[in-house]
Amino acid sequence: MKMKELLLFLSCVLSVSADGLHSDIKIAGCSDSYGEDVYTLGGEEVAYTDFNKKEEIYPQPPFVDGMNYPGAYENAVAQQQVCRTTLQNCRKGMKDFPLEHDAPSGVMIYTRDEVEFGEENTLICYVTGFYPAPVNVSWTKNKEKVTGSSINVPYINKDGTFTQIARLQFTPQLGDVYSCKVEHLALTEPATKFYEVETSARSDPGVGPSVFCGVGLTLGLVGVAAGTFFLIKGNECS
Template identity: 50%
Template sequence: MTLTWILLVLTGIICTETKMVHVDIGLVGCSDSDGEYMYGLDGEEVGHADFTKGKFVMTLPEFADQLKYEEGTYEGAVANQQICKQNLQVAIESYKSPAVAEAPPMSSIYPRHEVKVGTGNTLICYITGFYPPRLTVRWTKNNKNVTERVSTSQLRPNLIDGSYDQFSTLKFTPQEGDMYTCTVEHSALEGPMTREFDVEVSEPSLGPSVFCGVGLTLGLLGVATGTFFLVKGNQCN
């Protein structure tokens, strides 16, 4: 059995000029095998400690103003992991290894941009509402496993019910007939949960062309009719 110890710190920041309230999030989590240390703002991740690469990673989008954390942030994350695991051991001994509450995830799959054959795009698999915060995500293309160009976000805590959300993305170049799947495995599911995405090319609508054709025909007919009456009028004079 694996138990997880989580410390969630919330800080409210009030901007007096615009009367807006921002929520700063600090998350420290650990289990007997792994850990997490993450900062966020207004429900979005700002950065996290990558314990595999041994550094603190900023995850703001490219268009955002870049922030920098002071030196020693990663070292502080490592120290917090040690404290977290000590607290976890105390909790296990105090509560006599209680059963872990579970909530099954829900998932959806969708493209980041409008799909155009031959144009690079990103498929997003959004997984939400699960607990404990540990799952596996697998991608396939035409029933073959895909591991390249796949990335997975850090866990995102849901402040309302204590569950977690996560994104997994796959960069791809769509071709007609291709089928992609995102499969999620979690302890609260009876079996793997799979969502499919088929690359379909929509036929161009004939409506605008027909409308323009009819309009052009009526326009030409109107010009011909006007010319006819103009000629007849000149003959009468």
């Protein structure tokens, strides 16, 4: 794990299932101005601490029988104090190490669901491979700045870099062009990705079924007519 930046992340395996397929991991991290405390299960985020809102957040959808960690926020605040004390000790011990910054190795923009004109959807900006955390992500629509987006807490990759995912709710209309701009300490200029709403989106989901029903009905009527014709001819021959 990278420790050269003034940022400290600690992780521990809380439990491992009998078949070895799932692990329950807690990650706590801090810097002089930033703090993180997150629980994961099998690689999925199940809870994290929002120090701005002063509460524990459980991001699972409502139909999931999620976990609950009583006293999690209070424990996270206490952990931050321990983390910053440890950070100060690390800073003294590593004062001669040069700082290291890694620019994002991958930035992608895509939609959560299949695009249909006029139907609300979600644009996702996926950023990975950067160090240290976090990145800053901003959005535009037709070159105009868009607000109201969200971004998750950065989570650490196996190689010590980080991943963050930003989301923007939007209603696709033909010709609209969206962009997500990613800023990071290691980037000399922002990394920007574009998404254009193209004609491949289905403007009328009901057209396809209607056409197929019409063709099917026509073929059925032709089949009935042909059958009647051959039946009459057979009777005349007898």
